[in-house]
Amino acid sequence: MTADSHQAPPAENRRAHKTGAQLADGREIIFFDDEPRSRTVQDRREITRPEGGNEMRYDPLLREWVAIAAARQHRTHLPSTDQCPLCPSTADRDTEVPQASYDVVVFENRFPSFRGDVPVPADFLSTTTAAAESAGLLQPGSGRCEVVCFTDEHTSQLAQVSAARMRTVVDAWADRSAAMLAEPGVEQVYCFENRGEEIGVTLHHPHGQIYGYPFITPRTRTLLESAADYRERRDGDLFADILASEISDGRRIVARTEHWTAFIPAWARWPVELHIYPNRAVERLPELTSAERDDFAALYLDLLGRGDQLFDGPLPYISGWQQAPASAEPGLMRLHLQLFSIRRAENKLKFLAGSESGMGVFINDIAPEEMARRLVELGPVSGEDTGTESQDSGSQTAGSPNAGSQTGETR
Structure with missing residues (x-):
């Protein structure tokens, strides 16, 4: 798929340079570069999205939604460095990032916790029965999840990037927040990073995530x-x-x-x-x-x-x-x-x-x-x-x- 490249704004109002494209299974990928550059993005893989739907269930005791995302059970878990899906692609191995190098890249999560474009009805409680509410209301999966890679250097950390790169990360967070909030199935956007196996990280490559929740958390x-x-x-x-x-x-x-x-x-x-x-x-x-x-x-x-x-x-x-x-x-x-x-x-x-x-x-x-x-x-x-x-x-x-x-x- 050929990339859609955008011109950088004036220096006094600098924003990261964007290039958008699609991965082989239809997911969106966006490159945010520190400086303007031309990219042609072509995903050579033959892949489809993992099976397993997303749904939400309402907890009437705490009045909170719980996401059920069965496909996440099969997501990549602590792969070796030479099998990292977030590193750049090479002539011998295709990854989630079909480029030889990148600054910051954002793409739709292949194993999302939230996925779908059906908003949660504002009156969902008042339009159902007591029996249905006490049993746990079901709602089709909605929202959006993205992965943010802070650098193409696998053994680095966010704390080790340059100030210019950190600024590009901030621009990526802001850009994706605006884009997600404009989608019908998203009510709130959360940009976050989990760091360390003690926290539960399953990929060591420096990265974060962006969740577009279909409700207020x-x-x-x-x-x-x-x-x-x-x-x-x-x-x-x-x-x-x-x-x-x-x-x-x-x-x-x-x-x-x-x-x-x-x-x-x-x-x-x-x-x-x-x-x-x-x-x-x-x-x-x-x-x-x-x-x-x-x-x-x-x-x-x-x-x-x-x-x-x-x-x-x-x-x-x-x-x-x-x-x-x-x-x-x-x-x-x-x-x-x-x-x-x-x-x-x-x-x-x-x-x-x-x-x-x-x-x-x-x-x-x-x-x-x-x-x-x-x-x-x-x-x-x-x-x-x-x-x-x-x-x-x-x-x-x-x-x-x-x-x-x-x-x-x-x-």
């Missing part, structure tokens, strides 16, 4: 309800007030730049739990300016580098963007990234045991103020410290003279 629903309640009771913006309170307190601020603030919330559930807020009210990734994207790219690489120095080895983590669903009331949600790790010591993990898994009540073994102090003392981390090409973020730590200001240098 439980966590986001709670966030929106809390923000709405706070607005009614306090006549204020919950996210703005949390950010202001953390800045005023200062003990849990890890780094600040002109456009972003990274902190550990006072109520952190996980041993390592970073929240990164934009300093202005932004609801979704596509709304970020070019300067905000550049600033985030440098800051995020700094924070990932610090995380890898906390314990003896790379930090296993889950990192993801919370952004407003399509139907959210304007002004209620603030875009932010949450990164958390189950590692609590060099040789110890935080397991979700009885209280956490059974009752949803978390118990944190490390005080948030202590973890923030440790991260502050480790940074800022530059490319020279981590062996990467990224530049120093210019961020200010909580121990810096200007930690309470917003005058950090953006690069």
Whole structure:
């Protein structure tokens, strides 16, 4: 299939260069290049999508959807390096990426958790019977799942890419968020990365995922309800007030730049739990300016580098963007990234045991103020410290003279 190539915008409003095409089984693939380049994409494989449908079942006790995706049981699990499906294709082996090299690439997941274009009816509960609801309502599979490869270097990590490449990743997240939110079967978009076998990663190649959920997820629903309640009771913006309170307190601020603030919330559930807020009210990734994207790219690489120095080895983590669903009331949600790790010591993990898994009540073994102090003392981390090409973020730590200001240098 021949690629559809797009011209890059002016330098002052730079976006990654896009090339879109199709894989042999009809799935979409999009290349995001750091600089404009010409690509012709041709998938030589004879493949079809795995058998096994997707459906959703409604839990009336928790009022949450559970996805049933039988085909995922057969997805690739920890292949050897020479069998990695996310590496570039070669003359001897065709992979999911039909190119000899790439910068960042996004494609539809061959084993999706959510797939389909039928929206969840807004009145699905009121149009059914009590017997049907108590038995667990069924809904056809809906939504979309994509894979994001951050680099074509199999043995690398996101923390080791250049600032320019990290910026391309941000552009890819924003582009796909806008595209997914425009689809009829998608209500909310979640861009995330699972890192480390401790987390459950099944492919070692540096990659993340983008989920287009056909409903508002439980966590986001709670966030929106809390923000709405706070607005009614306090006549204020919950996210703005949390950010202001953390800045005023200062003990849990890890780094600040002109456009972003990274902190550990006072109520952190996980041993390592970073929240990164934009300093202005932004609801979704596509709304970020070019300067905000550049600033985030440098800051995020700094924070990932610090995380890898906390314990003896790379930090296993889950990192993801919370952004407003399509139907959210304007002004209620603030875009932010949450990164958390189950590692609590060099040789110890935080397991979700009885209280956490059974009752949803978390118990944190490390005080948030202590973890923030440790991260502050480790940074800022530059490319020279981590062996990467990224530049120093210019961020200010909580121990810096200007930690309470917003005058950090953006690069």
